[in-house]
Amino acid sequence: MSNFTSSTIISTVIATTEPWINSGNPFYEKYKNYGVIWPVAPALLAILACVIIGFWCNGNIVVATWKTRSLHGTCNYLLAISAAADSIHGTSQFIQAFIFFTGINFIPLRLCVYLQTFALSGLNFGIILILLIGIDRVYSVMLPGRHRTMNSNQYMIFMMIICMGYNIILLYFTYDFALKNPKEPSGCSIVDAMPSTPGNIWFYLCVILNILTVLCYVVVWLAIKFKSGVSNSTKRVFKSLSLVTASVFFGWTINAVCRLTLTFLEVKLETFWFAGMYTGIFVNIACGLNYFILYATSNEYSYVFKSYLNYVSEKLIGRPVVIDRRVSIQPSIVSTRM
Numbered sequence: 001m002s003n004f005t006s007s008t009i010i011s012t013v014i015a016t017t018e019p020w021i022n023s024g025n026p027f028y029e030k031y032k033n034y035g036v037i038w039p040v041a042p043a044l045l046a047i048l049a050c051v052i053i054g055f056w057c058n059g060n061i062v063v064a065t066w067k068t069r070s071l072h073g074t075c076n077y078l079l080a081i082s083a084a085a086d087s088i089h090g091t092s093q094f095i096q097a098f099i100f101f102t103g104i105n106f107i108p109l110r111l112c113v114y115l116q117t118f119a120l121s122g123l124n125f126g127i128i129l130i131l132l133i134g135i136d137r138v139y140s141v142m143l144p145g146r147h148r149t150m151n152s153n154q155y156m157i158f159m160m161i162i163c164m165g166y167n168i169i170l171l172y173f174t175y176d177f178a179l180k181n182p183k184e185p186s187g188c189s190i191v192d193a194m195p196s197t198p199g200n201i202w203f204y205l206c207v208i209l210n211i212l213t214v215l216c217y218v219v220v221w222l223a224i225k226f227k228s229g230v231s232n233s234t235k236r237v238f239k240s241l242s243l244v245t246a247s248v249f250f251g252w253t254i255n256a257v258c259r260l261t262l263t264f265l266e267v268k269l270e271t272f273w274f275a276g277m278y279t280g281i282f283v284n285i286a287c288g289l290n291y292f293i294l295y296a297t298s299n300e301y302s303y304v305f306k307s308y309l310n311y312v313s314e315k316l317i318g319r320p321v322v323i324d325r326r327v328s329i330q331p332s333i334v335s336t337r338m
Contacts, residue, residue, distance in 0.1 A: 088122025
């Protein structure tokens with residue numbers, strides 16, 4: 001893109017948005033149209049790299065679930081939807097990157113919420129799905145016969161209704177605040193789209209859901225340890241899902257602890273924002289880790305993922321890059337549905 005075209009786009013965005021932003025915020029006054037804030041550029045570049053890698057990783061999970069008959073269990077479906085939601089969540093970073101690397105740095109909150117609604121929905125779905133996967137595992141361990149014979153279509157519809165309801169409630173609070181404070185300056189990260197009340201509501205719900213998820217896996221662990229008749233496949237699934245949950249919990253916990261600590265210390269908004277950018281790396285790493293965890297802990301997923309890697313490598317370089325001697329059976333034949 002020519003410098004003339006880039007300058008025209010930037011000038012147009014500034015002229016369109018700046019008159020609609022409330023002034024008086026010291027952080028805004030210092031950095032509005034400041035240019036690229038280079039001290040935090042490495043953080044945003046790292047986040048973008050995680051998102052792009054995550055598109056491949058999560059896409060593999062979705063396609064593997066769709067195409068592999070033995071991955072058509074309810075938990076597999078929930079994992080695939082969660083992977084898609086994580087990628088949708090990741091699209092928020094490209095909106096922030098445009099605002100950041102053009103040097104505009106801020107847009108009105110209402111516009112930010114409009115732009116980030118799709119990504120916010122992915123974020124909300126992803127958080128509630130982690131709990132629903134845990135609940136599904138409790139159901140499968142405590143009532144295995146009923147879980148196997150239930151109507152999976154109705155079950156999945158019910159799960160999606162819960163996700164949509166949760167998302168609509170959070171979007172209501174987000175839009176309510178944005179429409180009442182439309183001119184509030186926003187850096188337009190996905191967190192910046194939920195300032196004040198909606199952000200607090202989202203945070204506390206996230207903490208509650210994470211605690212409930214951990215409790216679900218404690219119940220599953222106790223059932224595996226003390227309940228007779230638990231299958232080996234259930235034990236293997238528990239290991240995979242425990243690691244998936246732990247990675248998500250770890251990513252969000254680092255971010256939350258940092259924010260709570262900085263709030264307690266009453267640091268400047270500038271410091272708070274800078275730190276939030278760097279701790280956001282861990283959240284975005286967690287959004288793409290499911291692929292690597294399933295690759296390492298599940299023969300079923302591993303076989304399919306390796307076949308996709310070889311398919312791409314044969315197209316690009318004319319030979320497979322992965323030789324799998326460990327898995328000798330086609331995944332469509334073995335039923336280890338979750």
